[in-house]
Amino acid sequence: xxxxxxxxxxxxxxxxxxxxxxxxxxxxxxxxxxxxxxxxxxxxxxxxxxxxxxxxxxxxxxxxxxxxxxxxxxxxxxxxxxxxxxxxxxxxxxxxxxxxxxxxxxxxxxxxxxxxxxxxxxxxxxxxxxxxxxxxxxxxxxxxxxxxxxxxxxxxxxxxxxxxxxxxxxxxxxxxxxxxxxxxxxxxxxxxxxxxxxxxxxxxxxxxxxxxx
Amino acid sequence: xxxxxxxxxxxxxxxxxxxxxxxxxxxxxxxxxxxxxxxxxxxxxxxxxxxxxxxxxxxxxxxxxxxxxxxxxxxxxxxxxxxxxxxxxxxxxxxxxxxxxxxxxxxxxxxxxxxxxxxxxxxxxxxxxxxxxxxxxxxxxxxxxxxxxxxxxxxxxxxxxxxxxxxxxxxxxxxxxxxxxxxxxxxxxxxxxxxxxxxxxxxxxxxxxxxxxxxxxxxxxxxxxxxxxxxxxxxxxxxxxxxxxxxxxxxxxxxxxxxxxxxxxxxxxxxxxxxxxxxxxxxxxxxxxxxxxxxxxxxxxxxxxxxxxxxxxxxxxxxxxxxxxxxxxxxxxxxxxxxxxxxxxxxxxxxxxxxxxxxxxxxxxxxxxxxxxxxxxxxxxxxxxxxxxxxxxxxxxxxxxxxxxxxxxxxxxxxxxxxxxxxxxxxxxxxxxxxxxxxxxxxxxxxxxxxxxxxxxxxxxxxxxxxxxxxxxxxxxxxxxxxxxxxxxxxxxxxxxxxxxxxxxxxxxxxxxxxxxxxxxxxxxxxxxxxxxxxxxxxxxxxxxxxxxxxxxxxxxxxxxxxxxxxxxxxxxxxxxxxxxxxxxxxxxxxxxxxxxxxxxxxx
Ligand code: SF4
Ligand code: SF4
Numbered sequence: 001x002x003x004x005x006x007x008x009x010x011x012x013x014x015x016x017x018x019x020x021x022x023x024x025x026x027x028x029x030x031x032x033x034x035x036x037x038x039x040x041x042x043x044x045x046x047x048x049x050x051x052x053x054x055x056x057x058x059x060x061x062x063x064x065x066x067x068x069x070x071x072x073x074x075x076x077x078x079x080x081x082x083x084x085x086x087x088x089x090x091x092x093x094x095x096x097x098x099x100x101x102x103x104x105x106x107x108x109x110x111x112x113x114x115x116x117x118x119x120x121x122x123x124x125x126x127x128x129x130x131x132x133x134x135x136x137x138x139x140x141x142x143x144x145x146x147x148x149x150x151x152x153x154x155x156x157x158x159x160x161x162x163x164x165x166x167x168x169x170x171x172x173x174x175x176x177x178x179x180x181x182x183x184x185x186x187x188x189x190x191x192x193x194x195x196x197x198x199x200x201x202x203x204x205x206x207x208x209x210x211x212x213x
Numbered sequence: 214x215x216x217x218x219x220x221x222x223x224x225x226x227x228x229x230x231x232x233x234x235x236x237x238x239x240x241x242x243x244x245x246x247x248x249x250x251x252x253x254x255x256x257x258x259x260x261x262x263x264x265x266x267x268x269x270x271x272x273x274x275x276x277x278x279x280x281x282x283x284x285x286x287x288x289x290x291x292x293x294x295x296x297x298x299x300x301x302x303x304x305x306x307x308x309x310x311x312x313x314x315x316x317x318x319x320x321x322x323x324x325x326x327x328x329x330x331x332x333x334x335x336x337x338x339x340x341x342x343x344x345x346x347x348x349x350x351x352x353x354x355x356x357x358x359x360x361x362x363x364x365x366x367x368x369x370x371x372x373x374x375x376x377x378x379x380x381x382x383x384x385x386x387x388x389x390x391x392x393x394x395x396x397x398x399x400x401x402x403x404x405x406x407x408x409x410x411x412x413x414x415x416x417x418x419x420x421x422x423x424x425x426x427x428x429x430x431x432x433x434x435x436x437x438x439x440x441x442x443x444x445x446x447x448x449x450x451x452x453x454x455x456x457x458x459x460x461x462x463x464x465x466x467x468x469x470x471x472x473x474x475x476x477x478x479x480x481x482x483x484x485x486x487x488x489x490x491x492x493x494x495x496x497x498x499x500x501x502x503x504x505x506x507x508x509x510x511x512x513x514x515x516x517x518x519x520x521x522x523x524x525x526x527x528x529x530x531x532x533x534x535x536x537x538x539x540x541x542x543x544x545x546x547x548x549x550x551x552x553x554x555x556x557x558x559x560x561x562x563x564x565x566x567x568x569x570x571x572x573x574x575x576x577x578x579x580x581x582x583x584x585x586x587x588x589x590x591x592x593x594x595x596x597x598x599x600x601x602x603x604x605x606x607x608x609x610x611x612x613x614x615x616x617x618x619x620x621x622x623x624x625x626x627x628x629x630x631x632x633x634x635x636x637x638x639x640x641x642x643x644x645x646x647x648x649x650x651x652x653x654x655x656x657x658x659x660x661x662x663x664x665x666x667x668x669x670x671x672x673x674x675x676x677x678x679x680x681x682x683x684x685x686x687x688x689x690x691x692x693x694x695x696x697x698x699x700x701x702x703x704x705x706x707x708x709x710x711x712x713x714x715x716x717x718x719x720x721x722x723x724x725x726x727x728x729x730x731x732x733x734x735x736x737x738x739x740x741x742x743x744x745x746x747x748x749x750x751x752x753x754x755x756x757x758x759x760x761x762x763x764x765x766x767x768x769x770x771x772x773x774x775x776x777x778x779x780x781x782x783x784x785x786x787x788x789x790x791x792x793x794x795x796x797x798x799x800x801x802x803x804x805x806x807x808x809x810x811x812x813x814x815x816x817x
Binding site for chain 1: 595
């Protein structure tokens with residue numbers, strides 16, 4: 001019968017509409033209180049349509065989510081080297097960055113003028129950054145990580161879109177907060193590496209001096 | 214070269230050619246290269262023999278390489294036998310850099326049309342006998358041929374990344390200062406910017422003629438040239454069609470493109486091999502996972518690395534999920550083009566969201582996934598999909614990954630496809646708009662190098678996952694989806710068939726993923742610089758839109774010497790003019806939608 005196909009399609013849309021309201025009724029009054037609401041209504045089982053009320057509500061980002069990079073520094077209240085930057089200005093991130101938006105000025109010792117493992121200046125042009133995550137992936141010191149803060153709108157792109165050291169630096173506790181599992185894994189890997197090194201040093205004390213350099 | 218038997222297989226027809234044309238056809242003996250080199254004078258003859266006698270009816274790819282030091286350009290052709298499948302046959306023709314002329318192969322394979330125009334535009338090789346040799350991605354009046362190795366962009370910094378200015382003395386400056394607006398284009402000498410009128414349009418229109426005719430006893434009718442676009446027709450991107458109309462009927466139609474051109478390939482040749490990976494995301498931005506895979510395959514072939522089983526499984530998982538997303542998206546927006554405003558498209562987005570959540574949790578980004586690496590993938594599947602609340606306003610949502618995947622693959626995806634099918638495919642309006650419109654006969658589809666759903670909806674069962682299997686597709690049980698009418702409706706329905714096959718593959722992938730949990734997903738050492746031996750390689754996959762190929766030439770340095778994308782959408786629109794002839798204006802939109810192009814990939 002002509003029109004049957006249209007009617008069938010209409011039935012699907014009506015079902016969607018009804019499902020949405022039935023779902024609303026099912027969770028009536030619990031939208032903001034019951035933590036089961038979101039996973040259920042936004043997950044694979046849902047039948048109706050359900051929207052997140054951005055910006056009043058926000059979905060948290062998964063740990064691996066990558067937006068722009070930031071530099072990890074010690075916490076300001078850390079027992080050793082408070083606020084010390086982890087970056088050694090080795091330059092790997094600047095070399096691997098596909099659009100070449102990382103600019104690093106290597107630090108030099110104020111007395112000797114010799115390079116020191118610390119950046120004097122560090123810039124990322126976030127207009128150019130393609131959020132690829134390579135810098136964080138290939139940094140050998142876990143010193144650069146991908147931030148989850150995607151709300152970077154500003155009124156003046158010429159003034160605010162090159163992030164400098166001050167803007168880029170964030171304490172390691174921030175990274176542990178936004179990516180707890182990753183941060184824990186990295187910490188474990190670093191500690192294992194340090195233990196391995198310490199064991200090697202003990203077994204070959206002659207080499208100690210080289211390692212210290 | 215890693216696998217000797219397949220190479221022998223591919224060389225068999227090449228040997229026939231060498232025997233048949235002694236002196237004119239010879240083996241390419243360079244280290245790491247394959248195929249034959251054909252004398253330019255005999256090119257058309259050899260190509261015709263290839264097509265008619267050896268069954269290579271399908272020209273997959275044609276591109277040019279600039280061998281600057283040896284002072285010649287080389288056109289590299291990949292021809293395929295769609296009946297038997299198998300590896301493509303590579304043949305090449307050379308011409309001196311100073312006077313670059315080669316015979317056109319459009320008369321043999323009409324599918325060479327746009328690809329030769331591209332080679333003319335970007336590399337500056339003239340093709341004698343080409344019916345319409347004009348620039349295609351750049352505009353007429355542009356100076357130079359930007360893919361030549363000695364051509365430098367106005368904001369040129371160095372031949373290859375990484376640039377020395379970034380470290381250890383990184384004096385930052387904004388990209389716009391390096392590349393100021395208005396100065397980022399070099400004009401020919403003597404060019405006056407003010408009052409310049411492009412001759413490109415004249416060229417476009419001149420072949421089409423605005424004429425009047427008055428049949429005896431009939432009404433006087435006029436032909437009108439109409440620009441459809443350049444605008445952003447829903448999802449596809451900025452595209453323009455110049456149509457000559459007789460009343461409502463299309464008499465002639467030329468696609469005009471390049472509005473989104475950024476010379477992806479030149480950027481790619483400045484990049485290191487690894488740096489290209491995130492750039493491939495931006496080609497077909499709906500299907501970044503498949504783009505990643507195509508490029509990874511091409512480079513892995515050169516490097517000769519093995520990919521662990523679990524990495525292959527994850528790759529297949531990602532690519533098939535991408536196919537599902539892409540086809541739903543294509544259907545949704547085809548319906549949009551047909552006037553079913555946004556109901557189907559929004560339904561699709563709703564379903565797609567679940568996949569994107571998974572991509573985001575796994576790769577870190579919803580669309581620009583940058584997930585594959587040479588030798589595996591970026592990281593194993595995460596333990597959970599979703600995130601934990603970090604702010605008081607965050608809403609909590611987290612699922613266990615395997616449970617989530619199972620819910621998707623066994624329940625949500627099949628359910629959604631059936632529902633979507635019920636919503637659309639029997640709809641009388643859809644049927645009357647789509648059936649019998651834009652028919653592409655199989656021989657024409659092959660001649661025009663159409664690929665993917667466009668080819669299979671015309672009754673050609675050619676799917677690279679079967680015909681030239683890559684990754685681990687030969688380990689799964691599935692069928693090639695084929696339809697036989699070649700009209701818009703069949704292309705629509707074929708996408709439904711393919712989604713169902715993808716779900717079938719996914720249902721076989723998930724249990725194997727569970728069985729391989731904890732196994733490595735990467736082989737070799739993760740390094741920011743990869744060593745790629747000299748040679749050439751063509752990696753191709755059956756991307757959702759069709760054959761996506763990456764032709765990479767390495768000379769052993771950290772950057773590819775040549776990096777070419779055999780872009781599916783670009784080649785699929787070659788036949789658009791022919792497809793639209795005789796149809797009404799409103800049908801053009803439907804036909805374009807049914808081809809499923811994406812301008813990020815067309816224009817590159
Ligand atoms: S790779 Fe890491 S340590 Fe090296 S310069 Fe970059 S952020 Fe610093
Ligand atoms: S995310 Fe990618 S583009 Fe952005 S700074 Fe890091 S390496 Fe560069």
